[in-house]
Amino acid sequence: MNQRYYSLDVFRGATVALMILVNNPGSWSHIYGPLEHAPWHGCTPTDLVFPFFLFAVGNAMAFVMPRFEQSGPALFWKKVIKRTALIFLIGLLLHWSPFVKWEEDNLVAKSLDNLRIFGVLQRIALCYFFASIIVFYGKTKGAFVISGILLLLYWFITLWLGAPGDPFSLEGYFGTGIDKAVLGEAHMYKGEGVPFDPEGITSTMPAIVQVVFGFMVGQYIQQKGKSYEMLANLMIAAVVLIVAGLCWDLVFPINKKIWTSSYVLYTTGLAMLTISVLIYLIEFKEIKGAWSKFFDVFGKNPLFIFVLSGFLPRLLGLIRFADGEETTTPLSWFWHHICKPISDDLRNGSLLYALLMIVFYWLIVYWMDKKKWYVKV
Numbered sequence: 001m002n003q004r005y006y007s008l009d010v011f012r013g014a015t016v017a018l019m020i021l022v023n024n025p026g027s028w029s030h031i032y033g034p035l036e037h038a039p040w041h042g043c044t045p046t047d048l049v050f051p052f053f054l055f056a057v058g059n060a061m062a063f064v065m066p067r068f069e070q071s072g073p074a075l076f077w078k079k080v081i082k083r084t085a086l087i088f089l090i091g092l093l094l095h096w097s098p099f100v101k102w103e104e105d106n107l108v109a110k111s112l113d114n115l116r117i118f119g120v121l122q123r124i125a126l127c128y129f130f131a132s133i134i135v136f137y138g139k140t141k142g143a144f145v146i147s148g149i150l151l152l153l154y155w156f157i158t159l160w161l162g163a164p165g166d167p168f169s170l171e172g173y174f175g176t177g178i179d180k181a182v183l184g185e186a187h188m189y190k191g192e193g194v195p196f197d198p199e200g201i202t203s204t205m206p207a208i209v210q211v212v213f214g215f216m217v218g219q220y221i222q223q224k225g226k227s228y229e230m231l232a233n234l235m236i237a238a239v240v241l242i243v244a245g246l247c248w249d250l251v252f253p254i255n256k257k258i259w260t261s262s263y264v265l266y267t268t269g270l271a272m273l274t275i276s277v278l279i280y281l282i283e284f285k286e287i288k289g290a291w292s293k294f295f296d297v298f299g300k301n302p303l304f305i306f307v308l309s310g311f312l313p314r315l316l317g318l319i320r321f322a323d324g325e326e327t328t329t330p331l332s333w334f335w336h337h338i339c340k341p342i343s344d345d346l347r348n349g350s351l352l353y354a355l356l357m358i359v360f361y362w363l364i365v366y367w368m369d370k371k372k373w374y375v376k377v
Helices: 004-025 045-071 072-098 121-161 175-182 202-225 230-249 262-284 292-301 302-316 330-342 345-369
Strands: 101-102 106-109 322-324 326-327
Touching: 004 045, 004 302, 045 072, 045 121, 045 175, 045 262, 045 326, 072 121, 072 302, 101 292, 106 322, 106 326, 121 202, 121 262, 121 302, 202 230, 202 262, 230 326, 292 302, 292 345, 302 330, 322 330, 326 330, 330 345
Parallel strands: none
Antiparallel strands: 101 106, 322 326
């Protein structure tokens, strides 16, 4: 396997492992601070998962785009539309899953009346779609200019259409009104206590740039090859973006939930810095082994493991059985009887649960890797 792909697999795999860690605590009420999203403005390690994954999508795009360019627009549109539609549809089905629910003592079909339309996979699909078009037709220079325009335009629109004096707040963000008008409140996320979708229509605009930047980095690595000049320039650019994001944060706060432009620059810089370190360790110093193999197998089946880690807990939640005088489910029983008792600080048990989930899903993708089974769309 080409070493560049191996570094990408490790980077992407580590991102998937972190995703499983933060999405599967034993108890949502007992989580260490870094494993929670920032309440609103700010950025925790958990807030790096999604932008890192979008960056990896763009990075991988750099290795397939030359084939699209050689084959022409017809194949490009066929492949991109098909992949976009499949990923978006899988996201919708994941939201709908496990397709039935308990009502009193009966299993009934889940209604589509309140199905959330947007989500993580849906955003990945849309960002991939628009970033592919930007890169295919705009080429590198055009994509860079368009990316800058999108980030500045999003800042301007957020200020212009947001609530006067408080345009970056939950209540003042302009995009919520657009989501309500287009999607309807019944089909929006309500985890903030009100209808507000962190993967909504308008905040997808700057997220597209995350994929474009990932493409540019992947393309640059290919063009320069394994040289210390490439690595040094990559690290310098990473620091510049991190500093630029922090400076922009002063007037356009770093915020994942409305995916601000400063957040794009800051997290892209951190992604570049991370992948630079991986390239140095794996390709220059050849420091690899069990640690890189652990993440590598996650990176080879990222879509499959994302869907499985979202679907399986919902499916197991349908299984009910008696636990003393209470009714429980398999994962709830595991939390209460195996992980929770290990420490008086329930955050430790919750963390243990999440780590064991990583091991469980790793065993699945490790077995799939041994069988050379890779799920791709």
